[in-house]
Amino acid sequence: MEHTITAHEKYMICMGRGSGKTSYVECATLFAIATGKQKYVVVISANQRASSNILKDIWRAVNEKDTPFSQDYPEITRPYHIANGSFRRR
Numbered sequence: 585m586e587h588t589i590t591a592h593e594k595y596m597i598c599m600g601r602g603s604g605k606t607s608y609v610e611c612a613t614l615f616a617i618a619t620g621k622q623k624y625v626v627v628i629s630a631n632q633r634a635s636s637n638i639l640k641d642i643w644r645a646v647n648e649k650d651t652p653f654s655q656d657y658p659e660i661t662r663p664y665h666i667a668n669g670s671f672r673r674r
Contacts, residue, residue, distance in 0.1 A: 589616045606634075610641050618657045 588595040589612065597605050609627055616622035629635040645653040647664045654661040 585612050586615070589619075589621045592622070606638060606641075610638060610645070613642060614645055614653055618653070618660055 585595070585608075595612070597608060599605050606629075613625045613627060616625050627635065627638055629638060645651045646661055648654065649661075649665050654665070
């Protein structure tokens with residue numbers, strides 16, 4: 585995963601249902617953005633509901649204080665914590 589992100593290559597996951605594909609993609613997206621390897625990330629899902637859930641999970645990882653992501657990258661998440669979720673304050 586890390587090599588694919590740093591080399592700016594396409595990445596496709598083909599696994600069975602319930603094997604953690606969505607969680608894997610969410611982690612890869614957060615890694616790519618947090619390390620600055622990718623400026624924009626496109627995540628494609630089966631339908632609008634699934635894509636909305638993926639975006640909500642990524643937002644929750646950045647916005648909440650006690651997530652492992654916010655502990656690993658406090659310089660990214662601290663402005664969101666200070667703003668208390670307000671879009672205007674950021």
